[in-house]
Amino acid sequence: MEPLKVYYLDDEIDLLEMFRDLFSGPGIEIRTFVDPALAIAEVWRSPPDLLILDYRLPNTTGDKIAQLLDPGLPKIMITGDLMVKTNSTFERVFHKPYSFSEMAEFLESARRRRLAG
Amino acid sequence: MQIAPLHPLEDERLLALESLRLLDTLPEQEFDEITGLASMICQTPIALISLVDRDRQWFKSKKGVAAEGTPRDLAFCAHAILRDEVLVVRDAKSDERFRDNPLVEGAPRVGFYAGLPLKDPRSGLPIGTLCVIDHKPRELTPEQLGALRALGNQVHRLLLLRSELNQKVEQRRRIEEDRQRQEFILEGAGLGSWDWWLDDNRVHFDRRWCEMLGLDHESTPQHLSTWDARVHPDDRNKAYEDIRAYLEGRSEIYENIHRLRHVNGDWVWILDRGRISERAADGRPIRFTGTHFDITAYKNRELISSEIQKMANIGGWELDLANDQLTWTEQTYQIHQIPPGTPIDRHQAISFYAPHEIGRLMSRLENSLGGAPLFETFEFIDAKGEKKWVEVSGEPVLGADGRVRRLRGTFQDVTQKIEAKQALESSRLKAAHAAKLASLGEMSAGVAHEINNPLAVIHGTIPLLRRFMSDDQAFQAKLDSVSRAVQRIAKIVNGLRKYSRSSDETDLKHHAVADIVREALVLTEGRSKRFATPVEVALDSEALTLCDALEIEQVVVNLINNGLDAVKDRDDRWVRIRLFNQDKELILHVSDSGPGVPPEIEGRLFEPFFTTKPVGDGVGLGLSICKGILDNHQATLTLKKDEPNTCFEVRFRLSSEAHGAT
Numbered sequence: 103m104e105p106l107k108v109y110y111l112d113d114e115i116d117l118l119e120m121f122r123d124l125f126s127g128p129g130i131e132i133r134t135f136v137d138p139a140l141a142i143a144e145v146w147r148s149p150p151d152l153l154i155l156d157y158r159l160p161n162t163t164g165d166k167i168a169q170l171l172d173p174g175l176p177k178i179m180i181t182g183d184l185m186v187k188t189n190s191t192f193e194r195v196f197h198k199p200y201s202f203s204e205m206a207e208f209l210e211s212a213r214r215r216r217l218a219g
Numbered sequence: 220m221q222i223a224p225l226h227p228l229e230d231e232r233l234l235a236l237e238s239l240r241l242l243d244t245l246p247e248q249e250f251d252e253i254t255g256l257a258s259m260i261c262q263t264p265i266a267l268i269s270l271v272d273r274d275r276q277w278f279k280s281k282k283g284v285a286a287e288g289t290p291r292d293l294a295f296c297a298h299a300i301l302r303d304e305v306l307v308v309r310d311a312k313s314d315e316r317f318r319d320n321p322l323v324e325g326a327p328r329v330g331f332y333a334g335l336p337l338k339d340p341r342s343g344l345p346i347g348t349l350c351v352i353d354h355k356p357r358e359l360t361p362e363q364l365g366a367l368r369a370l371g372n373q374v375h376r377l378l379l380l381r382s383e384l385n386q387k388v389e390q391r392r393r394i395e396e397d398r399q400r401q402e403f404i405l406e407g408a409g410l411g412s413w414d415w416w417l418d419d420n421r422v423h424f425d426r427r428w429c430e431m432l433g434l435d436h437e438s439t440p441q442h443l444s445t446w447d448a449r450v451h452p453d454d455r456n457k458a459y460e461d462i463r464a465y466l467e468g469r470s471e472i473y474e475n476i477h478r479l480r481h482v483n484g485d486w487v488w489i490l491d492r493g494r495i496s497e498r499a500a501d502g503r504p505i506r507f508t509g510t511h512f513d514i515t516a517y518k519n520r521e522l523i524s525s526e527i528q529k530m531a532n533i534g535g536w537e538l539d540l541a542n543d544q545l546t547w548t549e550q551t552y553q554i555h556q557i558p559p560g561t562p563i564d565r566h567q568a569i570s571f572y573a574p575h576e577i578g579r580l581m582s583r584l585e586n587s588l589g590g591a592p593l594f595e596t597f598e599f600i601d602a603k604g605e606k607k608w609v610e611v612s613g614e615p616v617l618g619a620d621g622r623v624r625r626l627r628g629t630f631q632d633v634t635q636k637i638e639a640k641q642a643l644e645s646s647r648l649k650a651a652h653a654a655k656l657a658s659l660g661e662m663s664a665g666v667a668h669e670i671n672n673p674l675a676v677i678h679g680t681i682p683l684l685r686r687f688m689s690d691d692q693a694f695q696a697k698l699d700s701v702s703r704a705v706q707r708i709a710k711i712v713n714g715l716r717k718y719s720r721s722s723d724e725t726d727l728k729h730h731a732v733a734d735i736v737r738e739a740l741v742l743t744e745g746r747s748k749r750f751a752t753p754v755e756v757a758l759d760s761e762a763l764t765l766c767d768a769l770e771i772e773q774v775v776v777n778l779i780n781n782g783l784d785a786v787k788d789r790d791d792r793w794v795r796i797r798l799f800n801q802d803k804e805l806i807l808h809v810s811d812s813g814p815g816v817p818p819e820i821e822g823r824l825f826e827p828f829f830t831t832k833p834v835g836d837g838v839g840l841g842l843s844i845c846k847g848i849l850d851n852h853q854a855t856l857t858l859k860k861d862e863p864n865t866c867f868e869v870r871f872r873l874s875s876e877a878h879g880a881t
Binding site: 116157159160170183199202 | 667669670671672673674675676679680682683687700703704748749751753812
């Protein structure tokens with residue numbers, strides 16, 4: 103059984119590290135990116151099952167990156183910005199600080215959906 | 220012959236003779252009758268009343284001679300006046316003293332002489348003689364001598380009458396002289412006079428008193444009713460009150476200004492002064508005398524200026540230090556909301572000031588007693604309880620001795636002025652406050668993000684710490700990341716703390732503007748990230764300027780945020796900050812990639828509430844507040860025109876202890 107492949111782009115290394123420590127496991131493979139360009143290149147080369155984008159990124163936003171990618175690719179956003187609202191590009195928006203159990207549940211349900219799909 | 224020596228009191232004797240005013244006067248019957256009787260009784264052809272003057276004898280009355288008199292050296296009478304008793308010369312030709320006297324040798328050929336000295340009734344000094352003369356030697360019988368003495372007494376009585384008459388004439392002349400002098404003074408001073416008999420109200424009004432009012436002196440009734448009927452009704456009570464106060468001894472002087480009706484209907488302003496000129500035995504005043512002075516010309520000028528004062532809501536006041544009497548003008552009463560004319564003392568006057576103002580008022584008054592002019596605004600509550608602001612000026616009036624006699628000055632209701640100023644100040648504060656809130660609101664979103672990221676790190680790391688408890692190296696790494704997150708939050712909170720300062724007062728210190736810009740960047744970092752707009756910073760000067768760091772930081776934050784807002788929808792987005800020294804000034808440029816400000820709105824940029832942002836995006840106070848703050852710092856804010864992009868320029872004055880460029 104292939105694990106759920108998750109890519110996460112954020113400019114906060116501490117956050118990326120923490121995310122990996124918290125949620126990687128036998129069913130979930132997490133790759134993290136600090137540089138938007140590298141993340142985009144990697145998505146094009148080898149699309150993940152789920153893309154997690156930070157909203158605010160150096161010189162760009164997660165929103166704009168999402169528009170460059172396959173609309174069919176499941177994406178969620180994690181942001182500390184209060185002004186960012188849910189929109190159709192993203193399945194879900196998590197506001198920092200988010201609940202880890204909610205994130206864990208979401209990842210688990212994504213994994214099940216992929217199995218189901 | 221022998222010339223008679225002078226009398227021992229010759230000067231006084233001559234003065235006494237002079238003052239009888241008999242010399243060189245016309246013959247008088249009373250005297251001629253006496254010489255007539257003397258000649259008849261003594262059976263002599265000649266009888267004289269001779270007055271012995273300095274160099275001559277002069278005959279006041281003469282019987283039997285034509286001459287007016289003779290030189291004193293020849294005069295028998297000059298000898299006679301040196302004696303107390305009658306001088307009798309029985310035979311002049313055989314007398315040593317007169318033998319070769321021309322009056323003996325020639326006309327009138329004196330053979331016999333008897334002279335009774337006449338004395339001045341007031342001084343008792345001899346002034347001449349009553350004498351009888353015959354051409355041949357002879358004797359007088361004791362009866363004849365007795366009669367001569369009786370006639371002499373008669374002459375004395377005449378002299379006494381004459382002397383008294385002279386005194387009276389002299390007195391009258393002096394009185395007339397005084398009167399003329401007074402008249403002259405009154406006339407010269409333009410004064411009319413009045414003389415009031417208090418028992419029956421007869422008043423003597425002089426000619427000028429009448430002329431001042433256009434009255435005919437001759438036909439004006441000399442009675443108080445003349446004055447009473449012409450006093451202005453508004454002035455009558457005060458005039459009578461002042462008169463009564465003086466007559467009853469309650470005031471030192473009588474002085475009153477009142478209007479009297481001129482015959483032509485005009486009102487004449489009179490300065491009336493008077494004093495008691497006579498009292499009854501029991502001390503009661505019975506006569507009151509004084510003057511009128513026409514001050515209409517001065518008064519009109521005064522009225523004009525008081526009209527101007529009324530229009531300007533300016534009153535006047537005067538405090539007489541001698542009797543502690545306080546005087547207010549009508550306008551001052553009106554500001555107090557007290558009926559004009561109400562007697563008022565110093566303590567009552569002070570009670571109108573707000574309690575917290577009284578200390579200041581008293582100390583200012585104290586200073587002005589020492590000669591310092593007073594000019595202050597005080598909070599004040601009028602008689603109707605209305606709160607006002609009054610501006611009080613005062614200056615000391617010095618007496619001839621150089622000591623402060625009175626304080627006087629103006630009194631003005633400046634409530635509207637002060638309230639307008641306060642309203643302006645409060646709206647300025649409100650605007651500044653609104654701007655502060657607005658910029659806080661704009662910042663808060665960015666700041667929340669900045670805090671949320673490290674918060675998320677901490678939040679997520681705590682459960683991991685438990686997991687890595689056994690792995691010492693991983694545990695340390697997690698602790699480090701928590702510590703970094705905490706430090707980041709602390710830095711942001713520290714930047715915000717300054718905004719919580721409650722005082723609206725500025726706090727001027729020497730600050731490096733570069734430091735202020737760095738602080739501002741912490742607060743704008745969130746927005747610049749959110750808008751994905753890089754802020755490029757070149758701080759080339761660490762120079763100091765005297766400023767309120769928080770206010771300047773607000774300005775910088777505002778300028779950066781404006782730049783970020785202006786370019787957020789553009790593809791090429793940047794904001795640049797440059798700080799450098801130029802010609803003893805410290806210059807800050809905040810520019811953005813925008814195309815500049817359209818000329819049509821350039822002029823309105825710094826107006827309050829002017830904004831190009833959509834409704835809800837900005838309050839439009841930013842630039843106007845920035846400009847206000849910089850004005851207060853004597854710094855300038857302008858839009859730089861020779862740049863391809865939008866560039867705001869701030870010029871600061873360098874502190875004297877400025878650093879050089881770094």
